[in-house]
Amino acid sequence: MVDGVDKTDLPLLEPRKSLENLEKKAFYLQTLLDTSRELADLVQPRQILDRFLLMVMGALGIVQGIGAVINTDTGQGLVAGRGIPDPALNEISNNIPEISKKYFSERGKPLGTTPRVKVITGDAITGQGLCSAHMQVLILSDLLPGGFSCLLALGERITGEPLSEQDNSVLLNLANILANSLSHAISLMNIQQMNADLLKKNAELEATIEDFGQTRQNLEKRYFHIESLMDLNAELRSLIDEDELLRLFLLASMGPIGIEKGFILVYDREDRVAKSAYRGIENGKALHPQVCEMLLYSAFDKTEPKSLTNMSFGRFDAPGIFKEAGIDIEPECAFFFVIDLSCMGIAAFGPPVSGNSLSSNERSLMAGQMAGFMAYLEKARAFSMIKKLNEDLTSRNEQLTQTVQDLTRAMNRITALEKSRTHLKMVVQKEAERVSRASWLDCALIFFFALGLGLLFNLAPQGISFLPESVTKSAFPSASVVEARKLVEEGAAVLVDARPKELYDRSHIKGAINIPLSLFDTMYPVTLGELDLKRPVIVYGRTVSRLYDVEFANRLKKRAHEDVRVLPGGVREWETEGHQVK
Amino acid sequence: MGNGRTPGEIMESWNLVKNTFTNRYIALAFRLFLGGVFIYASIYKIAYITEFAESIASYQIVPYWAVNIMAIILAWMELICGLLLVAGIRSKSAVVMIAFMLALFTAAMSISLIRGISMGCGCFSGTDAPITWKTLVRNIAWLAMAAHVYYFDSLFHPEKNIFTSISAMSHATHHHVPEADIPPPMRQVEDIKK
Structure with missing residues (x-):
């Protein structure tokens, strides 16, 4: 730090002057030391700038000073000033992007981490136009950490004297101290910022982990639901018996959610046939068609939106209708479903055993199960219908075969009768022709008839012997x-x-x-x-x-x-x- | 020609005679008459078959071993033929057989007359008057009646009418059923059978 004082000049000066010089040097050294010490504890760039301006201006007797720390990447920064009116400082603050562009952009960004300090004095700064005040020293320091640069402008001395070489040397050393302090402060600030960021990130991470846990729980639940839905589908897929389908649907849909009571009704309006299944409800009985229709009407009335489209279903909330129908259930979730206009039904599920209400996921799971169940119910009904049609077809086929056989027999009979009739007709015609003429046959018949009758009659007592006694x-x-x-x-x-x-x-x-x-x-x-x-x-x-x-x-x-x-x-x-x- | 009759008049007269001779009602009358005569004659013969056999034997034509059988057969044949003739059933065959019997009797009588055997003809009873040429002529007249009946009889033949009616009925009932009138299942069956 004291390398700027030329020791070879001392024997040439007068003792007083030498003493003054020494004192001055000591003063400068003391200033450098004080400045270094003052700046060592500071961590804020503004404070560093303020303190540095104070120290430099005090030591060199300068009346005006401006300091600015500028981020050349963003064009933002802070400005500190001494002996400068606030409007001028504000103007400088507003012009930071231009200042950054003017003093630091053209110089490029060489590699390296050591701050670069440049002191410009005298006429070199004329026309720089940093501010309205007249400045005689301009200190530029760039390559500070984080893309920061520092600009320092000092005005004239109170004494009006120009800065000496020694002053400039001291000023350069001071600028280095400033650059280092700023560099440290900025680094520290960056570290603090990074620390704060880390803390923040950590908090966010923890929150994310917590969310993830929640999400995972939800996903696991969803997975369980989907698995149960798949199991239900797998079990229902192979069923074609409607009663078994209803029973298994209740079992499979209530189990995963832990529902205690369940009831399902499928009513065929054309045949007036009701099929129902109960689970967890005592004394579940077959329902009378009138009761079924009342239940369906009440359910449809409460369903929103009302729809009678094929293969549609909707939730409804109608407390009390099941009790009225003699079914011991107060449903937590109930569906009114339409397979087609001739087949409708109701599915009602009581609250879970846990006592909690059903979650939206559970409700959507039940809706999914309901949709799946309806598809399988439709399939079972279609199968029943196909089976019935098949049976009808088989029966009709048998009837048709029987009819064909009957008709064939009848036709054969008719043919035989026709032949007989033709034959008879021929016989009749032949006889008709024969009776109109004499025939040997008739004569023979008459002869043998006469012979027979004669012999028979001759058996009477007055008869004669066939041959004479002779x-x-x-x-x-x-x-x-x-x-x-x-x-x-x-x-x-x-x-x-x-x-x-x-x-x-x-x-x-x-x-x-x-x-x-x-x-x-x-x-x-x-x-x-x-x-x-x-x-x-x-x-x-x-x-x-x-x-x-x-x-x-x-x-x-x-x-x-x-x-x-x-x-x-x-x-x-x-x-x-x-x-x-x- | 001499009395001035034109050929047309002669023809007319001939036709009148012909029509009268071939009259169906005359034939019917002959038929009934002949039938009645034979029924009448047969009743006595059947009732007194021994006498009838004696009558046959008296002709001395039939061998002794055939007399009784012939008596039995002839008596019943007369009855059956007479009945058939009256009833109009198989009247042609009946009249042929009657003619045959008449011819037989006539021949037998002729032989007896030629032989000069004086005997009752045995036609209606055992006490008939002896055979004469008149009896022979009567038999020939009956034979002629039989021939008339054979050729010209056509009235009141119930059997023939019945057969004709059946035949006509059969024609009336047997008609083709149009395809359009066959019910669809039957038509399907027809198609299947094809």
Whole structure:
């Protein structure tokens, strides 16, 4: 710091002057020391500037001084002044960007961390126009930490004397001290600022960590909800039975949130069929369609916004309607849902077991579950409908098959009947034609019919035998003409003509008595009744159509005549033999 | 020609005769008459079949072993044919058989007359008068009636009427059903069957 005092000049000066010089040097050294000491404790650039101006101006007897610390990057800074009126200081404060541009921008920004100090004196600063006051010294220091630069302008001395070389040297040393102090102060300030920033960041970080924890909790909760929603969906997906679907929906939607009581109703308005499920509610019973309609109407009335669009649902708050319907639940969250205009329903959930109200997340989870449930309910209903349609179709198919079979059978029958009819018609036509002409068949029929009837009728007592007795009875001993003539002439035998009287009258053997066969029973007693049974009886008389003799002989045999003979040749042979006929 | 009749008049007269001769009502009258005669004749024969057999035998044409059977058959054939003729059922066949029987009887009578056998004809009873040429002519007249009936009889044939009615009814009921009148299911079935 004292290197600026030239020690080689001391022997050349006068003792007094030398003493003065020494004193002056001592004074300057003391000033440098004091300045350094004063500035060492200060941490604020403004204070440093104020104190430095005070120290420099006091030591050098300068009346006016201006100091400015400028951030050349931003064009902002602070200004301190001594012996300068406030308007001038304000003007300088307002002109900081121009000052920064004027004194520091052209010099560039060489690398390095050591402050660079430059002292400009005398005429070199003329026309710089820093302020209205006349300045004789301009100290420029840049490369301060954080892009700061320092500008110091000092006015004239009270004495009016110009600054000596020694003064300038001291001034340079003082400027270095200022630059270092400012550098330290700025660094400190920066460190403080950084510390403050760090603290702030730390606080923010802690707040962020806290938020993160909260968010994580929420996310975990959400994850749990989504997982339960997925589980519900997975369980409901495979269900097609509506009752099971309702039961499982209540179970799966109440469990994750910890709801104690739940009730769900699905009502088919066309079929007037209600399906309901209860959970945590004692004495849950099937609801009457009228009760269901009342419940649905009340729920729809309280639902906002009211909508009957297919697959829509809305929340409603209607305390008391469930109690009125005999359902022991006071819902914390209730939904009115529409599958389609023919199928609507209500789902009601009581408060959680924990006693807390449902959070918005839980409510939105339940809404999500509700939407999923509706999709599966619609699917189950569609499946039921498809199943029903399928069954109907199968039934109708069977009916159709049956009908086709019936019709086929009927057609076959009709065809058969048609054939029969055609055949019958042909028969009828044939018969019609046949009856109009004679036919062998008819003749044969008449013949056999007559034969049958005749034979049947002939079975009566007055009937005749089919064949004459002469055919059926055994033959009788025949007598020759000679033998017969001898017996007759001797009178040993009786000759009987058995023919009808007309034939007898036409010609007969002489001596023969006529007993026509037809009159046998009448004439026998008077003709042969008295005859000895052992006396031979010779019977004759036969035509091509009648063997009277044989039949007559048969009857005699029946009357116990022992010797009955037949003369087969009859009258003709008798006559041929030359015997007498009459 | 000599009496001045024109061919037209002759033709007219011929037509009148022809129409009279072929008259259906005359044929009907003959039919009823013949039928009645045969029914009448058959009743006695059936009732006194033995006498009828004797009558047949008296002709001395039929072999002795066939006389009884012939009597039985002929008597009932007369009755059946007579009834059919009167009723108008199978009258053609009946009249043919009657004609056949008449021819048979006539032939038998002719033989008997030629042989000179004096006997009752046995036509209606066993006590009929002996056969004469008159009887033969009567039989021939009946035979002619039978021929007339065969050719010209066309009235009161209930059997024929019944068959004709059935045939006509069958024609009336059998009509084609238009496709448009078939109900749709039936048409589907038709399509399926196709």
